[in-house]
Amino acid sequence: MPSTTGNQRNEAVESLSNDIAVSFVPSVFSDAVLVVQGKKIHVNKVNLSHQSAIFAALFAVRRDEYRLERPDFLKLALLLGTVNHRPIPTAHALMSPENGKHNCEKLLEEAEIEKMPFAISYIKMFDQMRESGQRARPKRYKCQMVFEELGTEKMKFLEKNLREYFPRRDRTPLSAFRKNKILRALRRNFGASERNNTILRVGDQQLHVNKEFMRYHSEFLATRFEAGGNEFDLTDAGLSYIALGELLSLLYPNPAFLNFMNALILLQHAKTFKMRVVCQFLEDYLRFTKEMKPYAKWMLYDWWEMHEMRGEAVNSVTTIAELNQIKIAISISNNRLADISMRLRLEVYDREELLEQEIQAQQLL
Numbered sequence: 559m560p561s562t563t564g565n566q567r568n569e570a571v572e573s574l575s576n577d578i579a580v581s582f583v584p585s586v587f588s589d590a591v592l593v594v595q596g597k598k599i600h601v602n603k604v605n606l607s608h609q610s611a612i613f614a615a616l617f618a619v620r621r622d623e624y625r626l627e628r629p630d631f632l633k634l635a636l637l638l639g640t641v642n643h644r645p646i647p648t649a650h651a652l653m654s655p656e657n658g659k660h661n662c663e664k665l666l667e668e669a670e671i672e673k674m675p676f677a678i679s680y681i682k683m684f685d686q687m688r689e690s691g692q693r694a695r696p697k698r699y700k701c702q703m704v705f706e707e708l709g710t711e712k713m714k715f716l717e718k719n720l721r722e723y724f725p726r727r728d729r730t731p732l733s734a735f736r737k738n739k740i741l742r743a744l745r746r747n748f749g750a751s752e753r754n755n756t757i758l759r760v761g762d763q764q765l766h767v768n769k770e771f772m773r774y775h776s777e778f779l780a781t782r783f784e785a786g787g788n789e790f791d792l793t794d795a796g797l798s799y800i801a802l803g804e805l806l807s808l809l810y811p812n813p814a815f816l817n818f819m820n821a822l823i824l825l826q827h828a829k830t831f832k833m834r835v836v837c838q839f840l841e842d843y844l845r846f847t848k849e850m851k852p853y854a855k856w857m858l859y860d861w862w863e864m865h866e867m868r869g870e871a872v873n874s875v876t877t878i879a880e881l882n883q884i885k886i887a888i889s890i891s892n893n894r895l896a897d898i899s900m901r902l903r904l905e906v907y908d909r910e911e912l913l914e915q916e917i918q919a920q921q922l923l
Contacts, residue, residue: 577646578635587643587774591623595631599638604770608753609641610674630668637668640677643774645838675811680839737800744803747810757789763799767806775809777832797827808836822858829863856884856906872909878917881910 578599582588588600606613616624628634639646662685669677744765748754754766769788773780782790792802804820805827821840828836841864855871858864875881885906 574632574636574646578632578639581639581642581644581646582635590617590621592634593623593625594628594634597631599635601638602643602774604768605641605643605774606638608768608771609676610672612673633664633668634672637665637672637674637677640665640680641674641835643834645835676809679811683843740800744800744807747807748803755788756783758802759789759791760793760795760797760799760802765799765803765806771809772806775833775835778830795830801827805831805833805836808839809833872905875909875913878910878913881906881913 582599582601584600587602587605590601590603590606592599592601603613603617607617608614626634636646662681666678666681666685669681741763748765748767750766753768756767756769756772758765758767769783773783778795779790782792795802797805801823805824808824808828821843825837825840825844828840844858845864855874859871875884
């Protein structure tokens, strides 16, 4: 009879196989098929060429189907799932800090073989978070969001009530020197080149990008690109030049410096631009932040629609005292914050009822 561990492993493999089938189904974006161990993965050539020198060389030979001699279909598909426009949820679950070092090491080894710098930096972020219990801080291109861009009531509430998440340097407007340093970094990363064939303008400043790569990763930009041409004014999108640069940099290796505050802001922008890979990246970053307080998880689940956070939010509350702290923190008890959703209120009261039932059951024993 198979062991429980064996059953769990088989269930995980089955779940991953199902996720792969959904993630890599043929779509308007897929223009090539990778065949590994007789199984097919539908991919986008521009995206993978951008991600990997190995695949760029492979796609230099024009075909519709490419047979790859790879020893492990699941491992390759899992790796490609980190850069696919429909991310594989199981891929991120396997890399989470709770699931040990083994998965990160294996995926990192595969990413290095395939020469995929974005995936390498992504996997290392998970690994660092697991090792240190702190937010990873990539070294290259250390940008910070300008504090004045906090325009929404939600962000003002978070800044006021969750100050422990905002180091003083993250609450201070950028100096002119620091701002100029950031602008120089953006010009380096989004300068004119043979690959970057399109200009995105914000006011009188511009970012050079690859149109097909951006079309693949952002439904918002794909819609804008339908107008034709190679220059697009995004001033009306509501992002500053720096904010747009930070957002797009998350599609590249060693992305922008992240902290709790600007990760939330960037997640808000990523949802506006409909960038699934970036949303997954930022949600994982926030979800696996170990020191996050329970009430912060409840608010992320509610305001940012981080549905994977729901289980963690609910299960993080095990006593009535903890629940009362959450009710105060999210202002349900005195109704100070009007935009707490009815869904979240019901979640809190349902959890309270369940905890009270558990207490009564224990008293009867």
